[in-house]
Amino acid sequence: xxxxxxxxxxxxxxxxxxxxxxxxxxxxxxxxxxxxxxxxxxxxxxxxxxxxxxxxxxxxxxxxxxxxxxxxxxxxxxxxxxxxxxxxxxxxxxxxxxxxxxxxxxxxxxxxxxxxxxxxxxxxxxxxxxxxxxxxxxxxxxxxxxxxxxxxxxxxxxxxxxxxxxxxxxxxxxxxxxxxxxxxxxxxxxxxxxxxxxxxxxxxxxxxxxxxxxxxxxxx
Amino acid sequence: xxxxxxxxxxxxxxxxxxxxxxxxxxxxxxxxxxxxxxxxxxxxxxxxxxxxxxxxxxxxxxxxxxxxxxxxxxxxxxxxxxxxxxxxxxxxxxxxxxxxxxxxxxxxxxxxxxxxxxxxxxxxxxxxxxxxxxxxxxxxxxxxxxxxxxxxxxxxxxxxxxxxxxxxxxxxxxxxxxxxxxxxxxxxxxxxxxxxxxxxxxxxxxxxxxxxxxxxxxxxxxxxxxxxxxxxxxxxxxxxxxxxxxxxxxxxxxxxxxxxxxxxxxxxxxxxxxxxxxxxxxxxxxxxxxxxxxxxxxxxxxxxxxxxxxxxxxxxxxxxxxxxxxxxxxxxxxxxxxxxxxxxxxxxxxxxxxxxxxxxxxxxxxxxxxxxxxxxxxxxxxxxxxxxxxxxxxxxxxxxxxxxxxxxxxxxxxxxxxxxxxxxxxxxxxxxxxxxxxxxxxxxxxxxxxxxxxxxxxxxxxxxxxxxxxxxxxxxxxxxxxxxxxxxxxxxxxxxxxxxxxxxxxxxxxxxxxxxxxxxxxxxxxxxxxxxxxxxxxxxxxxxxxxxxxxxxx
Numbered sequence: 005x006x007x008x009x010x011x012x013x014x015x016x017x018x019x020x021x022x023x024x025x026x027x028x029x030x031x032x033x034x035x036x037x038x039x040x041x042x043x044x045x046x047x048x049x050x051x052x053x054x055x056x057x058x059x060x061x062x063x064x065x066x067x068x069x070x071x072x073x074x075x076x077x078x079x080x081x082x083x084x085x086x087x088x089x090x091x092x093x094x095x096x097x098x099x100x101x102x103x104x105x106x107x108x109x110x111x112x113x114x115x116x117x118x119x120x121x122x123x124x125x126x127x128x129x130x131x132x133x134x135x136x137x138x139x140x141x142x143x144x145x146x147x148x149x150x151x152x153x154x155x156x157x158x159x160x161x162x163x164x165x166x167x168x169x170x171x172x173x174x175x176x177x178x179x180x181x182x183x184x185x186x187x188x189x190x191x192x193x194x195x196x197x198x199x200x201x202x203x204x205x206x207x208x209x210x211x212x213x214x215x216x217x218x219x220x221x222x223x224x
Numbered sequence: 225x226x227x228x229x230x231x232x233x234x235x236x237x238x239x240x241x242x243x244x245x246x247x248x249x250x251x252x253x254x255x256x257x258x259x260x261x262x263x264x265x266x267x268x269x270x271x272x273x274x275x276x277x278x279x280x281x282x283x284x285x286x287x288x289x290x291x292x293x294x295x296x297x298x299x300x301x302x303x304x305x306x307x308x309x310x311x312x313x314x315x316x317x318x319x320x321x322x323x324x325x326x327x328x329x330x331x332x333x334x335x336x337x338x339x340x341x342x343x344x345x346x347x348x349x350x351x352x353x354x355x356x357x358x359x360x361x362x363x364x365x366x367x368x369x370x371x372x373x374x375x376x377x378x379x380x381x382x383x384x385x386x387x388x389x390x391x392x393x394x395x396x397x398x399x400x401x402x403x404x405x406x407x408x409x410x411x412x413x414x415x416x417x418x419x420x421x422x423x424x425x426x427x428x429x430x431x432x433x434x435x436x437x438x439x440x441x442x443x444x445x446x447x448x449x450x451x452x453x454x455x456x457x458x459x460x461x462x463x464x465x466x467x468x469x470x471x472x473x474x475x476x477x478x479x480x481x482x483x484x485x486x487x488x489x490x491x492x493x494x495x496x497x498x499x500x501x502x503x504x505x506x507x508x509x510x511x512x513x514x515x516x517x518x519x520x521x522x523x524x525x526x527x528x529x530x531x532x533x534x535x536x537x538x539x540x541x542x543x544x545x546x547x548x549x550x551x552x553x554x555x556x557x558x559x560x561x562x563x564x565x566x567x568x569x570x571x572x573x574x575x576x577x578x579x580x581x582x583x584x585x586x587x588x589x590x591x592x593x594x595x596x597x598x599x600x601x602x603x604x605x606x607x608x609x610x611x612x613x614x615x616x617x618x619x620x621x622x623x624x625x626x627x628x629x630x631x632x633x634x635x636x637x638x639x640x641x642x643x644x645x646x647x648x649x650x651x652x653x654x655x656x657x658x659x660x661x662x663x664x665x666x667x668x669x670x671x672x673x674x675x676x677x678x679x680x681x682x683x684x685x686x687x688x689x690x691x692x693x694x695x696x697x698x699x700x701x702x703x704x705x706x707x708x709x710x711x712x713x714x715x716x717x718x719x720x721x722x723x724x725x726x727x728x729x730x731x732x733x734x735x736x737x738x739x740x741x742x743x744x745x746x747x748x749x750x751x752x753x754x755x756x757x758x759x760x761x762x763x764x765x766x767x768x769x770x771x772x773x774x775x776x777x778x
Contacts, residue, residue: 075617
């Protein structure tokens with residue numbers, strides 16, 4: 005099961021015992037406690053790879069780091085995306101193992117084809133890496149939407165791309181092992197809490213309330 | 225408390241077996257058990273509690289923790305009856321106690337008065353089965369009010385000039401407006417339209433054992449951990465269990481309804497979790513399994529008397545499928561909206577609910593609402609403007625800038641009932657239990673597609689007035705996938721052109737009732753669950769009256 009109590013499990017253990025109103029009022033405190041517990045768990049030894057060899061992991065890490073690069077802000081590397089993918093291939097994405105195992109050698113072939121002398125993807129310059137990845141990008145046009153059928157056979161690059169996005173942005177409280185320390189959410193401006201009160205943003209802070217004051221709301 | 229819940233033996237002839245515990249099944253279970261009847265609810269999926277829910281997008285939106293499983297229960301799809309159907313996920317529905325009410329967006333407006341008599345008002349739409357309902361808005365009105373008060377709907381009576389008459393105000397005020405709602409409201413009013421606070425089956429104030437919405441940001445598609453979303457799991461199922469007369473039996477996959485010698489049904493046969501088969505005996509059966517699984521169950525229950533499927537003398541079981549047409553328009557703004565905070569939609573407008581076919585050149589009508597339905601990972605997959613790089617620095621820059629500055633306008637509208645659009649049994653493919661797979665045949669009527677394009681154009685117009693920096697609509701395509709599954713056992717007075725009567729009783733079988741999305745005669749303008757629940761409350765009254773005067777026995 006989970007390494008640490010999740011926010012919601014903590015929350016729900018409270019719902020049985022106390023009123024829902026208590027929960028709503030005290031959620032922030034409850035979450036702080038959970039965060040503390042999680043941090044304690046995280047500061048242990050770094051995770052080991054369960055599916056990839058260290059060599060393979062290095063290549064995947066290099067690809068992920070071009071998909072979401074480290075710029076002025078953290079990227080896939082800081083979010084621990086490669087650990088997420090490693091765990092994914094042992095769990096929910098085990099069907100995709102072949103795509104990785106067949107894709108990696110082909111990637112290296114492409115590296116040698118385009119840049120003779122460069123031994124492997126991770127040894128290439130960022131520019132060369134982008135060139136290699138662009139040559140593998142099938143430019144999928146089907147948008148993956150919730151619940152929808154999976155867009156047909158995915159190629160290696162598209163598979164790594166989707167896994168990288170997931171590993172960067174998945175709820176850090178989930179047991180997937182991605183979005184380490186919530187850096188992905190920080191980058192996109194998603195605050196880490198799971199409870200919010202208005203005003204939520206720029207446009208609602210001066211909202212004057214309903215009903216609107218002056219205008220005519222007669223039936224057209 | 226759990227130990228006090230009743231457990232019936234399968235050999236006990238209970239008063240009612242209800243198949244499905246979703247929006248309709250949950251309501252019927254509560255009403256009938258409260259009225260003194262002994263009820264067993266057979267639910268395909270598991271009995272989750274709030275601690276099983278998660279904000280893990282993969283588990284919920286991709287693996288479908290709460291929904292039917294595309295590999296265990298595969299579907300096939302074809303556009304027309306001339307095509308060979310191919311395996312493809314065609315439907316998603318909540319497969320757990322609470323059903324789809326567990327994870328919906330909870331838009332809960334009432335159908336308007338004209339919805340029920342549109343055929344008479346407009347005349348026939350050639351080539352379609354557009355028909356009047358056998359009941360009126362007036363007959364349903366008290367039950368709409370009952371839904372609002374019992375399951376918990378927030379909203380503001382009188383806020384929309386197009387709202388149908390109502391006997392009671394909402395039991396609680398609307399949820400707070402989101403930035404998308406403020407932007408939508410301002411621009412719509414400049415255009416002379418009439419936005420109003422979305423009526424939502426989400427609590428704005430706490431109720432006993434349930435919290436008000438805490439705006440967590442994982443709403444559409446997700447189960448609610450604080451019981452603010454008014455699923456039947458959070459609202460009426462606990463009341464049903466509290467009567468001591470209702471057993472909710474999860475992990476029971478009903479695959480047949482038994483017909484007795486006298487032409488009345490005697491119970492439902494199902495597989496339990498171990499795939500052992502059981503017959504639960506009952507004096508009457510109510511199928512609330514949704515617009516896909518209800519007709520599938522009737523078709524699987526064919527027998528000598530009903531070789532084309534139980535209660536299918538009309539030949540219409542599974543036909544006239546309507547998926548609700550829908551479109552998505554996206555706008556990007558200068559400042560952060562942070563619209564990921566909160567529930568899905570906070571403002572809606574009904575100015576286009578009934579378009580004049582003479583003026584626009586097609587049949588239909590719909591609603592626009594201001595929403596943000598993306599969660600972070602799915603935003604990265606599908607929320608950026610067309611033409612944005614899909615990886616690299618350009619992608620990352622757009623992703624980091626846009627996530628907090630994006631809103632959507634959702635178009636939802638009519639679907640015309642076409643006889644060839646249907647659910648049927650696939651002749652070849654079987655599911656993991658060896659039962660025939662669900663086959664969907666669907667092709668939108670051209671007017672449905674014209675309507676969505678028309679509504680999307682209004683959404684773009686609104687975003688223009690609102691000062692969006694960028695705006696785009698997703699291409700409107702023929703639907704091959706359904707979340708709203710409507711019309712497949714339609715209600716009507718004539719047994720030749722409908723499957724159930726206005727009491728939800730199958731025309732062909734005295735003690736068999738069907739109540740869910742399949743009962744609808746027209747599609748509404750999207751967001752059908754409110755009406756499905758109002759129908760369920762009404763059906764409970766009708767069925768109670770019939771049972772009390774002994775009209776269910778053979």
